[in-house]
Amino acid sequence: MGEKRLKMALIGCGRIGSSKHVEAIVKNSDVIEAVAVCDIVKERAEKCARSIEEKAGYLPKVYERYEEIINNEDVDFVAIATESGYHYEISMKFLKKDINVLVEKPMALSTKHIDEMIQTAKDNNVKLGVCFQNRFNPPIVELRKKVESGAFGNINYGVANIRWNRDKNYYEQASWRGTWHLDGGSLMNQCTHNIDLLQWMLGGEIEEVYGVIRNFQHPYIEAEDFGGAIVKFKDGKVGIIEGTSTIYPRNLEETLSIFGEQGTVVIGGLAVNKIQVWKFPDEDSHPFMELPDPDTVYGFGHVPLYRDFYEAIIYDRQPKIPGEEGRKAVEIVLAIYKSALENKPVKFPFEFDSTQMKNWSGHYVVRG
Numbered sequence: 001m002g003e004k005r006l007k008m009a010l011i012g013c014g015r016i017g018s019s020k021h022v023e024a025i026v027k028n029s030d031v032i033e034a035v036a037v038c039d040i041v042k043e044r045a046e047k048c049a050r051s052i053e054e055k056a057g058y059l060p061k062v063y064e065r066y067e068e069i070i071n072n073e074d075v076d077f078v079a080i081a082t083e084s085g086y087h088y089e090i091s092m093k094f095l096k097k098d099i100n101v102l103v104e105k106p107m108a109l110s111t112k113h114i115d116e117m118i119q120t121a122k123d124n125n126v127k128l129g130v131c132f133q134n135r136f137n138p139p140i141v142e143l144r145k146k147v148e149s150g151a152f153g154n155i156n157y158g159v160a161n162i163r164w165n166r167d168k169n170y171y172e173q174a175s176w177r178g179t180w181h182l183d184g185g186s187l188m189n190q191c192t193h194n195i196d197l198l199q200w201m202l203g204g205e206i207e208e209v210y211g212v213i214r215n216f217q218h219p220y221i222e223a224e225d226f227g228g229a230i231v232k233f234k235d236g237k238v239g240i241i242e243g244t245s246t247i248y249p250r251n252l253e254e255t256l257s258i259f260g261e262q263g264t265v266v267i268g269g270l271a272v273n274k275i276q277v278w279k280f281p282d283e284d285s286h287p288f289m290e291l292p293d294p295d296t297v298y299g300f301g302h303v304p305l306y307r308d309f310y311e312a313i314i315y316d317r318q319p320k321i322p323g324e325e326g327r328k329a330v331e332i333v334l335a336i337y338k339s340a341l342e343n344k345p346v347k348f349p350f351e352f353d354s355t356q357m358k359n360w361s362g363h364y365v366v367r368g
């Protein structure tokens with residue numbers, strides 16, 4: 001490793017760009033150099049550049065318009081951490097110029113856009129990776145090994161619980177949050193990680209999804225703050241999703257439970273980072289039962305995710321989470337939205353776009 005240091009640019013220096021992406025850039029300094037950072041709010045890009053200088057010892061160039069990076073810089077890849085509703089447009093610009101793209105989750109908000117992104121990456125022979133960094137959480141890696149080894153026997157069903165809190169202040173910090181065209185609600189924003197893990201462990205094709213969404217207590221956002229869904233897989237497995245940003249008074253848990261004939265695993269903690277139950281015929285516990293909660297719910301996964309993306313480019317292989325994988329959780333959330341809108345199960349495959357939710361009105365005040 002380390003044959004070549006790849007040049008990259010970070011586009012979007014907000015909450016996640018300036019924290020986890022900067023950390024991933026800095027901690028992969030032996031193989032990655034951020035030659036440019038970009039934000040339409042120049043001060044944010046400048047702050048990111050200074051942060052990289054402080055931690056990695058070099059100062060990336062600052063851009064306000066990402067189009068200028070295409071013209072002025074010779075980058076191997078870009079990482080896109082702007083508002084979700086802009087991922088498609090920005091990704092397409094770079095993919096079409098044969099530049100590899102690592103895009104934040106959700107990769108886009110429409111099945112059509114996602115398919116176009118995947119196809120364009122293929123046509124131009126470049127990598128498209130998606131930031132579902134929780135797949136790199138050590139307990140999740142352990143669970144995945146058990147799934148792949150067949151240790152569960154038949155897996156029957158799995159449950160994803162996301163019981164978090166987002167208050168008015170969180171939504172006031174950035175007006176795009178909770179809008180249908182740039183974000184979606186708690187399912188699309190906060191819950192896609194665990195929905196991705198659930199579908200990854202259960203695997204296989206989906207037959208249909210039935211979903212209910214509500215906006216219980218965030219009247220100032222357009223989208224949902226609660227979602228419940230049943231995901232029926234073609235092979236009979238069932239996924240159950242319960243996700244919300246309404247939990248009083250703060251984040252409670254993000255938990256993934258997988259139940260099979262000969263195995264039960266529950267991984268919880270604040271952000272699927274702690275094994276709570278680990279039962280197989282010859283195993284009753286796991287060393288990762290004692291892991292501490294990470295500093296934020298974002299965990300530490302961006303560092304290995306960047307490493308994997310680097311290796312994918314260098315060794316010309318698919319990243320561990322390519323567009324095809326990044327698509328799956330978004331597809332489930334879009335199916336839940338469509339199901340809630342039409343009040344009936346949604347059969348796969350289907351096409352949908354979060355902006356089709358703009359006339360949805362599920363703002364509830366639950367009484368007695």
Ligand SMILES: NC(=O)c1ccc[n+]([C@@H]2O[C@H](COP(=O)([O-])OP(=O)(O)OC[C@H]3O[C@@H](n4cnc5c(N)ncnc54)[C@H](O)[C@@H]3O)[C@@H](O)[C@H]2O)c1
Nearest residue numbers: 012013014015016038039040081082083084104105174298
């Ligand atoms: N992987 C994770 O755990 C995780 C965590 C948080 C957010 N996210 C995702 O990351 C994305 C950003 O979320 P955030 O909370 O950091 O948002 P944010 O609003 O804090 O940051 C977005 C930034 O992008 C900038 N921007 C917008 N348009 C731009 C453009 N054309 N060129 C350059 N910069 C532009 C904005 O000015 C802003 O600074 C979202 O898609 C979100 O879903 C992922």
